[in-house]
Amino acid sequence: MKIALIGYGKMGKAIEAIAIAKGHEIVARIDKENQDLLNKETLQHADVAIEFTGPETAYNNILKCFEANVPVICGSTGWLEKMPEVTALCLQKNQAFLYASNFSIGVNIFFELNKRLAELMAPQPQYNVTMEEIHHTQKRDAPSGTAISLAEQVLEKVTRKQNWVNNETTAPTELSIISKRIDPAPGTHIINYTSPIDDITITHTAHSREGFASGAVVAAEWIQGRKGVFSMKDVLSL
Incomplete structure (x- = not known):
């Protein structure tokens, strides 16, 4: 699986380590310093995007993934007033989106x-x-x-x-x-x-970020081939 990491702070790096250990490939690492890479050209090389940024950027990052036809796993918090818009757009554009406030x-x-x-x-x-x-x-x-x-x-x-x-x-x-x-x-x-x-x-x-990061990678594996709006309840069949 080829992963685009949107947000390359402590959480992004923890996700990277687990993904690589599981045999996946990181094809993009996008952070504040290289936001211009968040475009169709970059994302077309990814099977999935994992988005961990912040409330001020999450919404637009998700929309760019939809535009690039890339499934997106989102763990950013503080932006959920726009969740109804994201849900509607995801379904309208036949995309795949999974949000969790916590992936553990x-x-x-x-x-x-x-x-x-x-x-x-x-x-x-x-x-x-x-x-x-x-x-x-x-x-x-x-x-x-x-x-x-x-x-x-x-x-x-x-x-x-x-x-x-x-x-x-x-x-x-x-x-x-x-x-x-x-x-x-x-x-x-x-x-x-x-x-x-x-x-x-x-x-x-939680004893470390590993539980959150591991769950995000599991979610990215699970969403392959699916369309719609999902949560960790779907991933874990809860």
Whole structure:
């Protein structure tokens, strides 16, 4: 498989190492310094593009992949207000697009645990639910995309919470997400249900970026020959 890496920071380099170890070829490494290479001529040599940049560039990068008829795996966060447009364009142009706020296989199983726990706790109003996420200091968005995904899963089931806020709160209808930036933490997500009698906590802790990078390569392998809009749930048959 020939891969174009869009975003060549720590995550891009981790993806490169895993892809090469699995026998894949990196045909383009596109970053801020050589953005002009993000065009049809460059992308036509790739079987898939893996996009890890930031909220200010992700949308346009995805559209350029569609224009080049290249499947795109996207892990950038902070741009999801444009997801409906990307979904519509992908289907209209008969392209292939897979987005995940987190590609870690463990995190995606954690998502399923979170949904099930929220479902069980929904009829138990004596429990207050709060969240915490910890990342390295170079993480630009807060809360993390993974934390937002987890929060939205909770809000769907625990209807006494109406919205999430990125701070401590005493409002009973708000779901508090506390964001901490501590080096070298690659990512920890904690969901707490607390009551006067007891607490229930579930936690996912990443030990390195390898889990995220490995999952992105698995997604790139999986999307070959497919058309449509997908997520890691599709990849992992969850």
